[in-house]
Amino acid sequence: MSSFRPSLTLRMRILAVALMPLLLAVSLFVVYFTHRSANEMEQSLLRQGQDSAKHLADAIAFDLFAGNLPPVKRFLDYERGFSRLQSAAVTDGKQWLLISGADASLPALSGAPPAPRWRNGPVLFFSHPVRLPLPDYPDPYLDAPESPRGDLFLVVSLSRAPVELARSQTSLAASGTGLIAILFALLLAWRLSGGVSRPLLDITRTVAHLTHGNLTQRTPEHSQGEIGLLEQGINRMAQALEENQRNLTLKVREATSELLGQKLAAEAAVLAKSRFLAAASHDLRQPLHALTLLVAALREEVPHGPAGRLAEHIEASAAAMENLLNALLDLSKLDAGVVVSRPRCFTVNKLLRQVAGQFLPVAEARNIRLSIAASSLSAYSDPALVERILANLVSNALRYSERGRVLIGARRVGRDWLRFEVWDTGNGIPPEYQARIFEEYFQLDNPERHRDKGLGLGLAIVSRLARLLGSRVLVRSEPGRGTCFSFQLARCQVDLHEMPAASPQPAFLLPLEQALVAFIDDDEVILSAMVELFDHWNVALAAGEDAEQVRAELLRLGRAPDLILCDYRLRDGRTGVEAIQLLRYAFGSFIPAALLTGDTASDTIQAIQASGLPVLHKPLKPAKLRAFLSHLLVAHDNRPISTNRFEP
Numbered sequence: 115m116s117s118f119r120p121s122l123t124l125r126m127r128i129l130a131v132a133l134m135p136l137l138l139a140v141s142l143f144v145v146y147f148t149h150r151s152a153n154e155m156e157q158s159l160l161r162q163g164q165d166s167a168k169h170l171a172d173a174i175a176f177d178l179f180a181g182n183l184p185p186v187k188r189f190l191d192y193e194r195g196f197s198r199l200q201s202a203a204v205t206d207g208k209q210w211l212l213i214s215g216a217d218a219s220l221p222a223l224s225g226a227p228p229a230p231r232w233r234n235g236p237v238l239f240f241s242h243p244v245r246l247p248l249p250d251y252p253d254p255y256l257d258a259p260e261s262p263r264g265d266l267f268l269v270v271s272l273s274r275a276p277v278e279l280a281r282s283q284t285s286l287a288a289s290g291t292g293l294i295a296i297l298f299a300l301l302l303a304w305r306l307s308g309g310v311s312r313p314l315l316d317i318t319r320t321v322a323h324l325t326h327g328n329l330t331q332r333t334p335e336h337s338q339g340e341i342g343l344l345e346q347g348i349n350r351m352a353q354a355l356e357e358n359q360r361n362l363t364l365k366v367r368e369a370t371s372e373l374l375g376q377k378l379a380a381e382a383a384v385l386a387k388s389r390f391l392a393a394a395s396h397d398l399r400q401p402l403h404a405l406t407l408l409v410a411a412l413r414e415e416v417p418h419g420p421a422g423r424l425a426e427h428i429e430a431s432a433a434a435m436e437n438l439l440n441a442l443l444d445l446s447k448l449d450a451g452v453v454v455s456r457p458r459c460f461t462v463n464k465l466l467r468q469v470a471g472q473f474l475p476v477a478e479a480r481n482i483r484l485s486i487a488a489s490s491l492s493a494y495s496d497p498a499l500v501e502r503i504l505a506n507l508v509s510n511a512l513r514y515s516e517r518g519r520v521l522i523g524a525r526r527v528g529r530d531w532l533r534f535e536v537w538d539t540g541n542g543i544p545p546e547y548q549a550r551i552f553e554e555y556f557q558l559d560n561p562e563r564h565r566d567k568g569l570g571l572g573l574a575i576v577s578r579l580a581r582l583l584g585s586r587v588l589v590r591s592e593p594g595r596g597t598c599f600s601f602q603l604a605r606c607q608v609d610l611h612e613m614p615a616a617s618p619q620p621a622f623l624l625p626l627e628q629a630l631v632a633f634i635d636d637d638e639v640i641l642s643a644m645v646e647l648f649d650h651w652n653v654a655l656a657a658g659e660d661a662e663q664v665r666a667e668l669l670r671l672g673r674a675p676d677l678i679l680c681d682y683r684l685r686d687g688r689t690g691v692e693a694i695q696l697l698r699y700a701f702g703s704f705i706p707a708a709l710l711t712g713d714t715a716s717d718t719i720q721a722i723q724a725s726g727l728p729v730l731h732k733p734l735k736p737a738k739l740r741a742f743l744s745h746l747l748v749a750h751d752n753r754p755i756s757t758n759r760f761e762p
Contacts, residue, residue: 129303136299140292144285151284155277163240163272164231166197171242171268178204178244178266183212190214200237200271204244207267220271228267236278241269313341317348329356455582459606460497462489462524462532469504469522476512477520484512487523491532494606495583500534503579503587506572507536507599515540518596527602535600542593551589552577626653626740629747632664632675633657634693635710636685647736660684661693665700677746678707682722682729691725706746710734 170193174186190202191214201215207227210220221234228241244266316333323331332352333345466486477484493500504522511520518539527533543551552573573587580587580601591597631648635641636659648655656675658664668675678697680690694707709722712732722729730742 129300133296133299133303136296140296144288144292147288148281148285152277152281155280156274159238159272159274159277160231162197163238163270164242166193166199166272167240167242167268167270169193170202170270171244174204174268175244175246178212179246187212187214194270198272200273202268202270205267205269206265211266215271220269227265228269233274236274238272238274239269240272241267244268313345317344320348320352324352324355329359455496455499457495457583458497459492459494459608461608462491462493462534465497465501465504466522466524469501469508472505473508473512476509480512480515482512482515482517483519484508485519485521487521489524491524491526492606492608493524493532493603495603499579499583500603503576503583503601504534504536506576510572511536511538511540511597511599514538515596526605530605531602532605533600533602535598537596537598539596542595542597543589543591544593545591548589548591552587626651626743626747629676629743630654630656630668630671630673631677631679631743632668632697633679634659634661634664634684634690635681636660636683637681640681651740660688661696664693665697668697668701674701675705677743678705679743680707680709682709682711682718683713689721691721691727694727706749708742708746 170190173193174189177183177186177189186204190212193199194202194214199215201213201220203210203214203220204212205223205228208223208225210223213220221239227243228239230241232239313333313336320331320333329352333348335342335345335349463486466489470484470486474484508520508522515538519537520539521537522535523537524532524534576599577587583601583603585601585603587599587601589597589599631653633641633644633648633655634657635644638659641657641659645655645657656664656667656671658667661680675697678694680693682690684690684693690709690711694709698705698707707727709725709727709729710732711718711722711729713719728742728746730739
């Protein structure tokens, strides 16, 4: 039905265009012809009436004025029947003197002479005066004839029924002729319109298929003239579209294949870079960890003198390298997705004071005034991650400011939001670089890659942390006048009655003299350094390159370890998780244990996260290691300690 309706509509339009002029012409023809025929009949009837009245008036004049009425009556009866008159009568204007035919149709007399012609309903009346004809020349021997007394008139009547009959017959004939012409035209137009509408409908269907992507559809070429040219043009267009689609599909496939190759190459390059950085980080962290331990032991051996100052320089260099590697570790944690946001409601002012307290010595050393704008607001987010963002922004501001001031604060934004801001009076950032400063390893004003200015990862870490908190970091800067970094968080209202009571800080520096630590690391230098360090601490250590050696050592000592400390990556593809499981199986499943690693690969970080074991990342300062081990001894119930959150 849907396919038939467009054809019917198109055909009807063609028929309407073809028949409307014909209908108008036929209607005008019927009206004109009927009116003309009726008018001619009317005129003929009028002439007949006038001629009949005059003829009869002249014919009966002698007999009428001679008083010979019977011949007049017979003559009028004869002429009435011959001329199909309805009636014929003689009157003097006051009364009817002689009547031939039906007198019921004669009108009443008013005494005045009748008009030459008038109409009464469907009857026409004609009158003519009856007079004796005068001679053509006067006769002197004869007296002039006397005129009859009074004027006499002959009145005849004719019925208009023939006119009406002729009108109806003419109208019927004209209408029939017009109807036959219309039917013939309709048949012809229907036939011709089919020859036009069918090709147009085929063209419409073809265009619809082409619109819906079926480019193989073609229009049958059966027509001649302009429609045939249109069919050929539609088919050529469809052929061109099909060829263009085929060529475009080939180009898209080639481009897709090329892009896929480039994507795979880029992913391979990123993976290779990640593997390289992870391997380089691990390979650098191993000797750096050993160096840190050995420097700490050296500092205890030679605390003063030139050797002590040399040990301080070595320790400072190791600390700088440790900071650079820790930045890579932070970025790897974010990329691995192991950093989790734990939002809660916290007071902004306390957090600002903590951040300012961390960097106040650095600001004083650089002669820069570090201040905060006191705030009574509260924010709903992860305070540790917010503190790390602010710490990175403040560190960046102090690093690139040579004078002036750094200001930290927060302000209201609408009813439900607040915005943290860090302002500085440094050199500023040119507009063309403001979008690139959040890229990894991008730095301004550090072409020599000075280690004091970091690796260019601080703002990249800030950007990732802000996205983790559901926000983003904005920058406003004007070269020569300073910079403002800001990010927006939700506001909240702190309930002082629901705030947890401050728990006493655990004593991280409890002595370890009575403890036995099992340590596993396949790096001989680190193993030797740990033995040296634990000897200086007077802490018993059972150390080895794998779990079997340490288990044998513990069996020889006849004592279970109080702590297990193990490197994550061991020889022969073994992991520290497996080594800890082996020792726990041998000596007790509740022994506190922790992992050490210098690996920053995403899969390694995720695997350590899945194990649930606390982890320390190399290089590790001896003081931090001792505090951590002391804490494990205090928390001997083996509750897991999460180190996946950033430390302030």
